[in-house]
Amino acid sequence: MIINFLYAAIKAGTPLLFGTTGEIMTERSGHLNLGVEGMMYMGAFLGFYVGFHTGSLPLALLAAFAIGLFAALIYAFLTVTMMANQNVTGLTLTIFGTGFAKFFGESMIREAGGSPKLADSFMTTISEKPIPVLGDIPVLGKLLFSHNPLVYIAVIIAVICSIYLMRTKAGLNMRAVGENPAAADAAGINVTLVKYIHIMLGGGICALGGAYLSLINGGGIWNNSSAVNGQGWISVALVIFASWSPMKAIYGSLVFGAFSVLQFYVPKDIIQIPNAFYVMLPFLITTFVLILASMRKSKEGSQPAGCGVNYFREER
Amino acid sequence: MENMKKEAMAIELKQITKTFGTVVANNKIDLSVRQGEILALLGENGSGKTTLMNMLSGIYKPDSGSILINGNAVTINSPEDAIALGVGMIHQHFKLVDALPATDNIILGVKDKGIFLKKSRSEKIAEIIKRFGLNLDPEKKVYQMSVSEKQTVEILKVLYRKADILILDEPTAVLTPQETKRLFEILLLMKKEGCAVIIITHKLNEVMEISDRVTILRKGESVATVNTASTNAQELTELMVGRPVELSIEHPETYFDENLLEIHHLTVEDEEGINMLKDISFNLNRGEILGVAGVAGSGQKELCESIAGLLPVKKGAILYHNENIVGKTPNEIIKMGISMSFIPEDRLGMGLAASMGMVDNMLLKKYNEGKSPFVSKKSARELAKRLVEQLDIVTPSVDTPVRRLSGGNVQKVLLGREIESEPNVLITAYAVRGLDINSSYTIYDSLNEQKKKGVGVLFIGEDLDVMLELCDRIMVLCHGRVTGNVDTKHITKEQLGLLMTDAGTKKGGV
CATH class of the missing domain: 3.40.50.300 (P-loop containing nucleotide triphosphate hydrolases)
Structure with missing residues (x-):
């Protein structure tokens, strides 16, 4: 029972991990992109669409990643080059992305004449199967090594991002840009380039989370009304919960994943709470995390100082 | 060669x-x-x-x-x-x-x-x-x-x-x-x-x-x-x-013998609960310029803001003519008949409204004049025009947003407005920061003017050479404590420098 619960939590936490890792990369470079929900929606649609037509998982993921890059490129152009307000731009991107996915989702449904369903061979590729040898370990084998391939991809991306951030020169440069772009600029770092690269990379990773939702959570059927359904917003909050560290994002997404599947594992005959409460739970926790984070005073593990502020070299 | x-x-x-x-x-x-x-x-x-x-x-x-x-x-x-x-x-x-x-x-x-x-x-x-x-x-x-x-x-x-x-x-x-x-x-x-x-x-x-x-x-x-x-x-x-300049600062003697402000055991903490001022006591007399020296961030800002009623005081008293003004709002302090002027360090942030013109900035101190519910700009406009003339303020017009003026002119606008309200206590933080020699001396002169009128001036400064010439006494702050309160006639720059870094010196006057 508990193993099943944790297993489901990992599964439900994975799209959040994509979203959170992507947003951490974005915010660490000094940009608060509230368009995560939108980018996930776009990734959800295009990932599904390409998967539906080609039947290839790598192509589906590549397409989702690419459209995330593209959406984030729009955001980067507006906020880095044109210096538009980051919050407004991000919110607009969310509205745009959601509309984009629903519009084309609708036409995909018409095209297919009913709800489009992924091919069986595709479903086999993305199904859960134990890794040879490792999967045979009792308990741990089931818990850690019997997932669908995207779960491993999410964790690997988070680990790579963490090493990149903390151990490499490029990561140091990027953290400096996010903390104090003027200082980074004076040190000879190309601030604009660093921002573009990481905003786009972050957008691509977020969009993979969307693809996860439509391919895995959707059970192979396109659901036009609730493909992403707020997971992007939870990811934005999770960034704070994870104090801008991709490693902590792994645990954080597990916690939030657990909350979102809790309703299926609470013995209904003992504890009786309306289902709506469980649906609300992750958002409720999100609210608490945000309140707690705003009360935290320490300089360590807090938001990059330059996050949310556009940088213009000749400003005095 | x-x-x-x-x-x-x-x-x-x-x-x-x-x-x-x-x-x-x-x-x-x-x-x-x-x-x-x-x-x-x-x-x-x-x-x-x-x-x-x-x-x-x-x-x-x-x-x-x-x-x-x-x-x-x-x-x-x-x-x-x-x-x-x-x-x-x-x-x-x-x-x-x-x-x-x-x-x-x-x-x-x-x-x-x-x-x-x-x-x-x-x-x-x-x-x-x-x-x-x-x-x-x-x-x-x-x-x-x-x-x-x-x-x-x-x-x-x-x-x-x-x-x-x-x-x-x-x-x-x-x-x-x-x-x-x-x-x-x-x-x-x-x-x-x-x-x-x-x-x-x-x-x-x-x-x-x-x-x-x-x-x-x-x-x-x-x-x-x-x-x-x-x-x-x-x-x-x-x-x-570009022309000969007199490089000495006047130091007029005044003969008021009256206590204006008494600060007793003032303790102020910041929002994180760290003490920014620790148990500070001093007097400010009529007709004197009291300098406050110290490394940046030693508590100067907190001192000014707590006296001006902008920061909550944790412990201690600020007596003005034996009446405690701690806990009173700036408006109540003004109503008590205490006229206090504060020229903050962050001029465009705290002192003036950057995107408003001189006239409107004058109004900030005059808005509740008169009985009409409508604001009258007339007197403010006259004042603005007078200041432009008196202080040589360079501005396209009195309605140009003050943020477009150069640092020196912004400073003059603020100082002019504050002096115009005829305060008894004038608090200035880094009054000449970023000003050229000429403007600086104009400011020193107007501060001396105020001193002669019997105003008590609290002068938060940086340049010790200037402070030694201008001030009557200098109080040294270090990590929020008073490490010295000395007569400028009996101290050298090096001694001041030592007090600024040495927290071990005994508190209070010399």
Whole structure:
């Protein structure tokens, strides 16, 4: 029972991990992109669409990643080059992305004449199967090594991002840009380039989370009304919960994943709470995390100082 | 000498011109520095010193003219280019990442081989620290550092990049005399190693002490370059201002014998619960200027704001004519008949509304005049016009947003408004920060005027030389404690400097 619960939590936490890792990369470079929900929606649609037509998982993921890059490129152009307000731009991107996915989702449904369903061979590729040898370990084998391939991809991306951030020169440069772009600029770092690269990379990773939702959570059927359904917003909050560290994002997404599947594992005959409460739970926790984070005073593990502020070299 | 091949200059600027819109910031400026030489760049505010140096460090690009480094013509398009050419600049406002330790700040942006951060990086930094006799823990995070430590990190950044051309923009403005001395020792060491150093400063005594030559800028043009050994402070000032200037500050004696403000055991904490002022007691008398000296961040800001009623007081009393004003709102304080004027450090943030014109800013202090529910702008407009005339404020019109005025003029607007309200207590924080010599003396004169009228002036200052001349007494703050309260007749600058760094001295008066 508990193993099943944790297993489901990992599964439900994975799209959040994509979203959170992507947003951490974005915010660490000094940009608060509230368009995560939108980018996930776009990734959800295009990932599904390409998967539906080609039947290839790598192509589906590549397409989702690419459209995330593209959406984030729009955001980067507006906020880095044109210096538009980051919050407004991000919110607009969310509205745009959601509309984009629903519009084309609708036409995909018409095209297919009913709800489009992924091919069986595709479903086999993305199904859960134990890794040879490792999967045979009792308990741990089931818990850690019997997932669908995207779960491993999410964790690997988070680990790579963490090493990149903390151990490499490029990561140091990027953290400096996010903390104090003027200082980074004076040190000879190309601030604009660093921002573009990481905003786009972050957008691509977020969009993979969307693809996860439509391919895995959707059970192979396109659901036009609730493909992403707020997971992007939870990811934005999770960034704070994870104090801008991709490693902590792994645990954080597990916690939030657990909350979102809790309703299926609470013995209904003992504890009786309306289902709506469980649906609300992750958002409720999100609210608490945000309140707690705003009360935290320490300089360590807090938001990059330059996050949310556009940088213009000749400003005095 | 004639037949010797002319040694290439480390830096040579030829006919550099830079304009911002219609404003000519630099007009055909020539400047040169040899290797192993310290050049002081002197000029009033707005004379174009920082603009000129920013073109060397790649922040701005010149409109015309050429830059030669070690004899080769170069184009500097970005800070990256400047670093590659060996130019290191220490900006007036440090360019450091607070959340990172010194080490990471130092290696930031350095282009060497490898993808990963190497462990050996700290060894190289430790070696430089040792070679130059610096005092710094490389693992300390910048936000935990004192101002002087931050400056050391900036210097290390330059040394680590092996820059042989060093530019310092007003490096001593925030240092104690002792720290300044240490900085100068480092500069002399760099000079000995063959570096070319340009130092921008306002302080003439420092120019005389450290530099080999001085280039003077006035209104965007270079008016003269002189050997330091063959000049003096008076001559430099005249070159800088363009006409003879009286360099002494008046110190009128007043004969009021009345206590105006008494501060008893004042303790103030910031929002994180850290004590910013600890058990401070002092008096402010009528007709005196009480200076407050201390390293930046020693509690000056909190002192001003708590007296002005803007910060909650944790413990202690502020007595005005034996009445405690702690806990009263600024409005209640005014209604008690106490007229207190506060010229905050952050003028456009706290003192004035930046996007409003002079007239509207005058209104901020006059809005509840009269009985009509509507605001009358008439008297405010008259006042604004009068101030423009009296204080030589340069502004296109009294309705131009004050943020478009230069720093000196903004300061005059604020000071004019506050003096006009005829206060009994005048609090000024860094009244002359960023002002040129001329404007500074105008301000000193008006403060002396107020003193003669019997106003008690609290003068938060930076330049100890000026404070020793202007103030009657100086109170020294260190880490939020009073480390001395001394008569300016009986103390030297060095003694003050010691009090600024030594928290162990006994509290209270001498």
